[in-house]
Amino acid sequence: MKDLLEVEFLQKLKEYGFEILTFKQLFKNIDLENHFMSKAHRIKFYHILYFSKALDYHFIDFKKYNVKDNCMIFLSKEQIHSFSKTTNYEGYIILFTDEFLKRNFLSLNDSIFNILLKPSILYDCKTDYKPIFKQLHDDYKSQYICKEKINSTLFNYIVLKASEDFNKQNKNTINDKYLKTFQDFKSILHENYYKNRNVTYYSNLLNISSKHLNTICKQITNQTAKQIIISYIILEAKRRLVSINSPIKQISYELGFIETTNFIKFFKKYTNISPSKFKEKNL
Known part of the structure; x- marks a missing residue:
């Protein structure tokens, strides 16, 4: 019986610890019927999945979650997940390491990535995140001298705004x-x-x-x-x-x-x- 695959961050990007791709780029030239991404695998780094258009599902820690238009999923390292084989969606995926998160995020301890029993999923985003993800994607491909600071600013905005929206969605009015x-x-x-x-x-x-x-x-x-x-x-x-x-x-x-x-x-x-x-x- 084989062990479950554990996926590490891409070695050539490990020093920077950050990558953003469109789903189209992620699945380019991939046969999901046989690829590891459509099978359960443990991730050793963090994910943000933003679905601008979607009518599909995603498996996370042995549970099936529906994904819809304007939906965002936050995955922490060590979680087990898999993509559906249909990839019936459009949007972006951000991949990043512990080191990047600690280096660039303002408040790690109470962040949306501090996941215990279930993933943080933001449905029907009231904020239009698509232009922000597009800007981050465009800046990531650039050769700016202060590239990390620019990426970090947009990354922090996405995470902090999504955290606010997530708390409103779940009516988190706890002191x-x-x-x-x-x-x-x-x-x-x-x-x-x-x-x-x-x-x-x-x-x-x-x-x-x-x-x-x-x-x-x-x-x-x-x-x-x-x-x-x-x-x-x-x-x-x-x-x-x-x-x-x-x-x-x-x-x-x-x-x-x-x-x-x-x-x-x-x-x-x-x-x-x-x-x-x-x-x-x-x-």
Whole structure:
């Protein structure tokens, strides 16, 4: 059984860490019936996909999402995704690395790329992003001395404006303090999910009560802190099951389960399928 393909950023562009293409350029001379882009693959860098015209779908972390006109998808590194085989859309794709994001984005911690359980998708964009993407695409191909600063300015505008539109779309009227605490919770969960699955462990690290953490999580996601922890472990388990050709025993140990049987029961309880069946189904 083959490992899931992991896609690295293009080596010749790695120092700059940024690229923007039209979908037409991306799919030029490619047979998507057989190409890796139409098969599930793990990305090691960030994506922004802007669909100016679309009536199609996109697979992200084992779920199918519809894409429509004026739709934007933000993907973080380590997510698993694939394009449809029809490419029934027009628009742009921006690819960039951690280093570019840290070097050029104003606020990394609370950005739209700080993804935990699902991708950030902006539907029916109220802002006309097409001329901005076109300008960024044109400037990217130029030979300006201050090319990175120009690209960075437009990139920041797109991300910050999209973040505002995304919050309005999702009616995010939570106060800033709650959002900051939730972002901190996401960060420490990402770092510690394999060590501890107890809500109290995370609330102690945040210096708040478990009750208060639950209140914050419920207001922002409509899920309890426990549900978020479980969902994240399940998602990470799915990613590992299809990404690496390791025995389930090893994967369960890496996820913090001493007994493999406990991991199998845990996974099946929340997915209604065994880890081995899930792996078989998705490879």
